[in-house]
Amino acid sequence: GDSVTQMEGPVTLSEEAFLTINCTYTATGYPSLFWYVQYPGEGLQLLLKATKADDKGSNKGFEATYRKETTSFHLEKGSVQVSDSAVYFCALSVRGSQGNLIFGKGTKLSVKP
Amino acid sequence: ETGVTQTPRHLVMGMTNKKSLKCEQHLGHNAMYWYKQSAKKPLELMFVYSLEERVENNSVPSRFSPECPNSSHLFLHLHTLQPEDSALYLCASSQDSGNGNTIYFGEGSWLTVV
Numbered sequence: 001g002d003s004v005t006q007m008e009g010p011v012t013l014s015e016e017a018f019l020t021i022n023c024t025y026t027a028t029g030y031p032s033l034f035w036y037v038q039y040p041g042e043g044l045q046l047l048l049k050a051t052k053a054d055d056k057g058s059n060k061g062f063e064a065t066y067r068k069e070t071t072s073f074h075l076e077k078g079s080v081q082v083s084d085s086a087v088y089f090c091a092l093s094v095r096g097s098q099g100n101l102i103f104g105k106g107t108k109l110s111v112k113p
Numbered sequence: 114e115t116g117v118t119q120t121p122r123h124l125v126m127g128m129t130n131k132k133s134l135k136c137e138q139h140l141g142h143n144a145m146y147w148y149k150q151s152a153k154k155p156l157e158l159m160f161v162y163s164l165e166e167r168v169e170n171n172s173v174p175s176r177f178s179p180e181c182p183n184s185s186h187l188f189l190h191l192h193t194l195q196p197e198d199s200a201l202y203l204c205a206s207s208q209d210s211g212n213g214n215t216i217y218f219g220e221g222s223w224l225t226v227v
Binding site: 034036045046049089091100101103104105106 | 115117119148155156158161169171203205214215216217218219220221
């Protein structure tokens with residue numbers, strides 16, 4: 001079945017460090033891919049998305065590229081801030097899925113000053 | 114402000130109680146969802162409504178009963194829950210329920226069953 005695997009956390013970085021959170025997927029058909037972020041005590045917010053191969057999603061300095069050949073959608077940011085501390089979820093949806101987002105388990109990021 | 118509002122934000126209920134979670138979306142969307150987020154499992158889709166009709170029910174126990182009276186409102190009626198039902202319940206909406214549509218989440222309702 002369809003699934004998303006993302007790196008286990010927690011990830012702890014110093015401010016201004018480079019961030020990579022790995023995400024790979026298994027899906028039948030051609031999924032759309034998403035990164036959501038959940039700040040402490042809040043719901044999920046869409047961070048970025050890509051709907052076809054080679055698309056790059058970007059927002060707030062975060063980027064992820066839809067790589068069909070490696071079935072990956074890794075999240076990157078060149079210089080993290082303390083305010084980026086949150087849990088990050090990779091997700092996919094496939095055609096005909098009636099809006100069913102398949103989520104990874106989430107990766108908790110802590111950024112220290 | 115995401116455009117999806119959930120109440121209450123926190124709820125504690127006994128196993129014999131009946132309570133309801135409420136969700137309202139101000140985005141003009143046609144599809145609404147209930148998701149469950151618990152500590153031990155990835156986020157799980159519970160119910161999908163498209164144009165006020167239920168289109169998917171992911172084998173959710175009958176002690177959870179959804180209601181969608183119109184395209185802007187969604188309820189989750191709860192009765193005779195178990196302690197393992199304690200979780201964060203997230204409401205969401207999207208323009209429609211097809212692939213690729215961005216799904217917008219509310220801030221969630223924290224449920225504790227005692």
